[in-house]
Amino acid sequence: MNVQKQNHSSEQQEQILKDQKKQRKASYQNLMLSVSSILLxxxxxxxxxxxxxxxxxxxxxxxxxxxxxxxxxxxPNPDGAVLTVNILSSLQISFTGFIAAILIGVPLGWLMGWYRVVDSVVNPIFDIVRPIPPVAWIPLTIVWMGVGLKAKATIVFLSAFIPCVINSYTGIRQTNPVLIHVGKTCGASDFTIFWKIGIPSAMTMTFTGIKLAIGNAWSTLVAAEMLAASSGLGYMILQGRNFGRTDIVMLGVLAIGIIGTIIITLFSHLENVVLRWKRK
Amino acid sequence: MEQTEYKVRVEHLTKYFGDLHVLDDISFNIRKGEFLCVVGPTGCGKTTFLNLLTRIIAPTSGELYIDGIPADPKKHNLAFVFQEPSAMPWLTVEKNLRFGLEIKKIPKDEADRRVEEILKLLGLGDFRNFYPHQLSVSTAQRIIIGRAFIMHPDLLLMDEPYGQMDIKLRFYLEDEVIKLWKELKSTVVFITHNIEEAVYLADRVLILTNKPASIKEEVIIDLPRPRDVVDSKFIAYRKYITDQIKWW
Incomplete structure (x- = not known):
């Protein structure tokens, strides 16, 4: 019996290794296809x-x-800042807004999804705020906060906050009831179940939300930099238009696209580490 | 005197969902270390019955006592093996086994010892760092059974844990459960609709009626272990229980 079991386990392990090899090969092929499509x-x-x-x-x-x-x-000609300054300035704005959105939005979504009281209190307000396009807040933020980093980061925040909340909310709502029962029969408190079962269950959707948030944060950037700025990729694009320089506009557009891709890629790697337990 | 003899006493357990009468005045006792099987028709309220025992839902009336105290998952050590896969997909095999131990705040060295013991009994030491999705359905279910036994529970409840498996695997897993049960001397309530399985496993079989479920009869299976499914006495028990529930 024991020998048989041993065989069974090494067989299974072998199968897993074989699958992993196949996966690596497939992902290499996909990478080559993607690179060729960009070159083309x-x-x-x-x-x-x-x-x-x-x-x-x-x-x-x-x-x-x-x-x-x-x-x-x-x-720095013609827009008044060298490219790296523009990029750093844009990154600073979008990251400030984006990180604030994750730190506030994700836990809020989890709490709303788990505790009915929080849901009843927050959801009506959230439902009203949700359909407002982030740029519609621009005039108000100027009045409230002027045109500095804070105002711009706030616009970015508003755009990134919404998907963070919605997805972590939906994610935790989809927690498998059987797993909650496992926690209950172990005698875990509601908070322990929230922490040890609810949040891990919500992780997949939460990451989807954060990725959407990156996209939103980055695309609201140009609008945020219209507020008034002396640097930034959005600012560089606007200046390019003012000077009739399509090459500057396109450089700005490409830079936004490429940096956005890099951030999303880095983030996907983080996601793969955190969600390594998932079936690929 | 009688109170101390029994590990678990179930008294007049009754449950209504609104007007729907699901359980009707169920009373029985379980001795310490007994293996009790409950058979009943599909939809007779078996799952409700179990959920009442684990306190996932509260009974309309009646009470369940463990060691003379009303059952409470926070005080007592209950373990449940669900029919559906219930391994935490984000935890490795070893961490799944530790899940309940951590909630019950079992000291680290005791937890380590129990994890090794269970991994050895299950022969799954090689899989300790695997995630559930990397295992077959039956291996994942064995982990769940290990996770239940590792608690050294006051009461271990199993809800048709082998419902999805083929007959060969069932025999293997049933033997494994008996092995764990003997080794760890747990008190087990095992729900099934498979009469052969009940006769194979149980010290005693409770037969439930249709909804609203009550106890129709209890049958003590007085057969030596390991049992032989083609033994004439085994077949006689199986036939007898089948006759009792012909109206299914």
Whole structure:
């Protein structure tokens, strides 16, 4: 019996290793496909520009934007700040708003999902705030907080806060009742069950919410930087438009896209660590 | 005198859900270390019955005493094996086993000792760092059974834990449960609709009636272990219980 069991376990382990190998191979293939699709995109863009299918002041070719990127690293013209300053300034605003949104929104969503009292108190207000587009708050935030970091971060906060709350709320609501019963029969208090069963159960949805929040935070950035700024990627884009420099606009747009992707990728890695127990 | 002899006393347990009468005046006792099987037709209120025993829901009237004290999951050591998979998917095998021990604040060295003991009894030491999704359904259920026995519970309740498994696996797992039960001397209430399983496992079988459920009869299974399912006495018990519940 024992020998048989041993065989069974090593067989299972072997199967798992084989599956992992297969997964790694598949993910490598997917990566190659993604890289080629990006390269192809830039190639077509370059061709369109080279063959002058679109006038150059409408569509700068990728290599011109790349050259501008090198220049913008040390040259603050024409918008008044070098690229790194713009990026750092944008990151500062979006991270301030985004992190505040996670720190407040996620626990709030969990508490609303678990405790009916919190839900009844907060939900009506939340329902009214939810459909308001974040940019609609701009005039009010100017009146309340001026045009500094605080005001801009608040706009970002409002956009990132909503998905954090909704998803962590939904996540904890979907806690498997059987697992709650397991906790109850062990004699766990309601808070212990919330902490040890509710929150881990809600983690998947919570991460989805946070990822949506990253997207929202980043895309509200341009609007937030319209408030008034002397640096920032949104500001750089606006200045580019004012000077009729499509290359600067496109550099700003690309920078937002690429940095956003990097942040989401880093975050997905964090998610994979935290949710490593999940079936892939 | 009688009160001290019994580990668990169930007195006049009755449950209504609104107008729906689910359980009707159920009374019975369980000796310490006894293996009790409860058989009853599907939908007769077996799950309600168990949920009352674990205090997940409160009875309309009646009481359940463990060692003479009204049962309370916070005071008593109850363990439950559900029919559905109930391993915490975010915890490894070992941490799943520790889950209840941590809630009951069992000292670390005692918890370590029990974890090793159960892993050894189950022969699942190699899987201690696996997550439930990496295991087969039956292995995951064995972990759950281990998680119940590791509590050294005052009362261990099992709700058709092998409902989903094929017959070969059932025999293997039933033997394993008997092994754990003998080793750890737990008091077990095992619910099933499989009469053969009940006769194979139980010291005593309670037969429930249709809704509202009450106890129709109790049958003491006086057979040596390990039992043989084709033994004539075994078949006689099985046939007798089947006759009692023909009206299912």
């Amino acid at each position: 995109f830039f190639f077509i863009w370059e061709m369109v520009a080279l063959l002058k299918l679109v006038p150059e002041h409408y569509l700068a070719p990728p290599e011109a934007i790349f050259r501008l990127l090198i220049i913008k690293i040390h040259d």
